[in-house]
Amino acid sequence: MAADTLQVGRLRNVARHWRPFAAFAAVFLLWLAAVRFEWVDPRFLPSPDAVAARAATEFTTGTLAFDISESLRRNLTGFAIGASTGLLLGLLLGFSRTAERIVGPTLLAFRQIALFAWVPLLSVWFGGADAGKIAFIALAGFQPVVINTWQGVRGLPPAYRELSDVLIFSRVDFVRLVALPGALPAIFTGLHAGLIYAWLATLGSELFLNVTPGIGGRLNEASQLFEMDLLFVGILILALIGLFYISSAHWLETRLLRRRTR
Amino acid sequence: MTLTTSANRPVEQRLTNSSGVLADVAYAMTLPLVLLLAWEFSARLGWLPEQILPAPKVVWATIVELWRDGSLIDHTFVSLRRVAVGFTIGALSGLLAGALLGLLPGIRAFVWPIFTAVAQVNTLAWVPLLVLFVGIDEELKYVCIGWSTAIPVTLATTRSIANVSPNLLELGRVFNFTPLQWMSAIVLPAALPSMFTGLREGLAAAWQSLVIVELFASFEGLGYLMIWGRQLFQLELVIAAMLVIAAIGVSLNAILEHLERFVQPWNSEALHGR
Amino acid sequence: MNQIAPSAAFETNVAPALEIRGLDKSFIIAGRDVKVLADVDLSVRPGEFVTIVGASGCGKSTLLRLILGLDLDYGGAVLVDGAQVHRPGLDRSIVFQDHRLLPWLTVEGNVAAALRRSLLSRTDKKKTVRQHLELVGLTQFSKAYPAQLSGGMAQRVAIARALVNRPRFLLLDEPLGALDALTRLRLQDELKRIVQHEGTTALLVTHDVDEAVHLGHRVVVMQPHPGRIAAILSIPEPARLDRSSLEFIRLRDKVLGLLGVGAAEPSS
């Protein structure tokens, strides 16, 4: 019977791999039907083959591949800067009660300022070129990471803090052996959110700072010229890249956290 | 003899409630004051030209002026209304969706990837499309703000529920709890801290989205004020709007935090002990 | 209170309340498939008090989890009243080895949690919660949170919670482990009385062999690697009643011997 259950488990795993695709397929069918039966004004909803054709030309004769790589480069650079700064500051705030009391409230207040409100200031301070964009993306990635890391460390069960007191852990050991692993779920929440925001900011930076190659500019072009096929290509690419980011983060997370619970 | 050595633990413990709050406020004000002083000095010494960073007194004068002519209140009210409606819609649907996804791993397996994919396409990209379907009036603002609120709330709720300790979940099975009891006695309290984090994220996202959507299609609101300030290259207007947004954000956040403490007495009580 | 049910009263022709047949259970530990329970057979009659002793890690807690229906991934059969166990039920209640109190509920609230499905009126619920807190000596702490309790106090709350619902089956995983000698003796007698009085069928895991012999109609001795039943000893009622009786001491030493302790603990 134990062996049977294992078999069932394996089958269930296969099914699990299938399910996400089912949802995507359903949405695709819905789209096809909406086009076919004209549920939506055809000017607003391009057909899948029009979008596919546009994507093909954009990738072969157009600049889309380069646009994507430029957006990704900015996104990753900015996120790396923002997330690592956020992680370090978050840890500092989590460990040092004094740092927390001095910096914490201001940080929370700053976080309440909408991201896009920073565009004019960052643009004037860093210029509208790559420096300004990356600063903006870094800021976006920084905020959720710093907050979640900080709260994650703060929320560590007191029992674990005591334990590291008793084992006389150095700061480094405390971070490595207790705080980081203990705060890891929270930190991952922060990184997830940070990735999402940094991706939003990448698009935003390409729309609100000056235009250089990137997906943001292409989306803007699509909506100005009312080219719905290009708009859909852009949206699909945004979704795919975001999905890739999130699933990689999730994969990493489950690998790291897997063995903790029964 | 009570021990009051140089060790800071007992001192900290004794600084409960009233005096503790005072000390906290003193600490909290340090950094803003330092920043303000640095800002004022650099303005006085002319390190930063006015176009790069207007002096504090210019920003203050702008706030006073906006206050006098009533436009600050008008813009604030409009934004608050939009955020209130959008956030409520978004938070409720996010909590609901998150609860469903967190509780039903079967559905989660179907929907999660497509949800994450769609969540990656942010307000900015949706707006041109959304305008076609919901128009450009208040509905557009509510939908955008609600959407951006719902995403972090859903994410956090799903994760917090999916991460509730299996040991505690088991307990509910042992007591044969009805789904409702199971939710109220185990899942909810266990997930509450992260859910509140999600709500706070959602609130922040609501403000983000407000600015974006007020840029796209609005004549009023704090976000509009900010965009207007940028358009006219009046950074003092931008900073004034930022300050007001931050002040409101801090207050709303404080309310959420208070609520959080209120619904989790076990945390605050236990903290007093240990 | 009437003194009933000497162990002789459990005739073999009475339908068993709990029946375990050919139970096998494995876990994957560090990549390897490890068998933790092998071929366990056990029949428990209604109203019987069975105690289980055995080395650490021999699968006692696992066995209780399977009886509860918390884990269905095993070989063999677990039957309660003749029916295969599919899920936990209100008929079976447990004191977990880790007390598992809900940190967000007060002592009172934790005990009351077990009554959510009960049909009692609100005042009756309140009353029975109070009575059970009295039973474990924690009336004064009814408004405290778990983080404010000592280890033994938390364990007593868990006992109150398991009893409050008057279950037909009581599964107890070292419920008295963290208790001081006095409280322990008192609660042992309370458990014995309750089981007898209510006709409850009880399975108690313990490391205290005196406790096993004092409480059990039968003592199950388990052995590790893989966990299996080494012996089942019937305890005659006189031995259960008098801890200084020669029979009690003989049985205790026999259990100790089965556990491999023989030489260390002298029989007086």
Add this chain to the structure above:
Amino acid sequence: MNQIAPSAAFETNVAPALEIRGLDKSFIIAGRDVKVLADVDLSVRPGEFVTIVGASGCGKSTLLRLILGLDLDYGGAVLVDGAQVHRPGLDRSIVFQDHRLLPWLTVEGNVAAALRRSLLSRTDKKKTVRQHLELVGLTQFSKAYPAQLSGGMAQRVAIARALVNRPRFLLLDEPLGALDALTRLRLQDELKRIVQHEGTTALLVTHDVDEAVHLGHRVVVMQPHPGRIAAILSIPEPARLDRSSLEFIRLRDKVLGLLGVGAAEPSS
């Protein structure tokens, strides 16, 4: 191994390793100020093994926390080697009542965690971790995670962790509570041997009076409401060595009597 230090060897003129004077400790529970330790005085000499028994909730764990320096909010003085305790130190190690293993580290990793501050070479660290896992019988589980252990196994890991650093003071909060009789006896003797051999000063909290008398040079009996010392009994070496000696049984019964159990447990 040399048999040293009968309790008579602990002269009063030796400077105490640990001295507790007029200790008072209160907690706020449900809004009220509750005194949990009142006027506790205790002197422990270097190399002495002191065991503590007392009702659940009488403040035993709290006392250990204060000795560790985890909580400084109390009245009175706690002196280690004549100096007031301000913080935990590598000289004092503890087995917490809840084992407190770090869930994200393997068994091995949890034990090695206590060696972070040690000056041993890497290979020596590995070796001593392995030795201590052997000592508690968990070599096979060195790569397992805490969630995969039984309650008793987790407790044994915590014991290995406390010992691995060869501390001068060993604080043990019911370290053997979840162990089966055999393992328990074995570990009792190991503890006794280690303490004697290394000259460690040990404080052990237990609910098992046999254990208290078997291990302690002195047994501290505490009483609740508020927690205070009711009596301190010196155990002569012969009684400690022979569990069947009349002296052992007399002392055990005396402790039980002090705990209020007198009548229930018959002296054989």
Add this chain to the structure above:
Amino acid sequence: EELTIRFGNPGVGLDNRQYSHGDATTYARARDLIEEEFAADKDIKIEWTFFRGAGPALNESVAAKQLDFFLLGDLPAIVGRSRGLDHKFVFATTRHEPVYLAVPADSDIKSIDDVKGKKVALFRGTNLQLATDRILSVHGLTEKDVRFINLDTNAAVPALTSGNVDAVFGGPEYLALAKKGIVKIVYTTKGDDPTLGRNSSYLVATAFEQAHPDITQRVVTTFVKAAAFASDPVNEDEVFNGWAVSGFPKDAFEADIEGDTLANRLNPLIDDFVIARYKDQVARAKAYGLIKGNVDVDSWLEPKYLQQALKELKLENHWSSYDAKGEIAQLGDLNKKHTN
């Protein structure tokens, strides 16, 4: 030592192509005329930055001291100037840039008069707002007669096509949509009152101009030469080809210029017309609260480089100069040829 001359333009090509269109400097960019001019100077590098159709972002970069030469529409230039951005007005890049009224293909709006009471999209705070306001006032309307909705160009297109607004005032970007049949153009400033429409200017950062007057002169001369080339009707096709490097189709330029001439549109002179238009814009911007301080147009102008260029190129009499009302004050050679 090394010197980088940094040029900025508030427009960008399709696919983010680093090209723009609509004036002589963007034609020069397409044909590398500046690069050619400085080809011999090994230590001088040329750098172009194209901003997405927006003065604000360009102004921010000017404040961050990242640009030396840049083109700006009238209002953004005035706004930057009012905030103390230190630059000089060296020549006019365009004048009479038409404003169009676009409506959905099936709309019954037929002229300016029909927008009364309608929902109209408008990008506030841009020179479009001031241009629209003048159009309304010339037609006897005020902003109050119309229900304006603040929309940027991105949102205006879908809003218009989905029927969320009834009309939109905008630039030549709507010509392409009209060609696709998605909207139709029912009014343009072309041929209407000559003071309607928008103007733009070329500006140099004062710091650069003072440090490198010689280079400033060479830049201005190169652009004026390009303007002269572009103003010649025989070159029209080549100019459109140059602009089309930005990715926008030639026929859109043809449609935009229809009924007007490049000679008229690209006239670089700082004449009374231009000065009057800028002064009027300053007054209106103040009236609308778009700027706080004053902008003294006269001290902003720095025509000496333009004059020197015209002299060097022997073009003093090439373009006509106009009076404040837009009537010809002094007939230039171009118009003579043209009228002949």
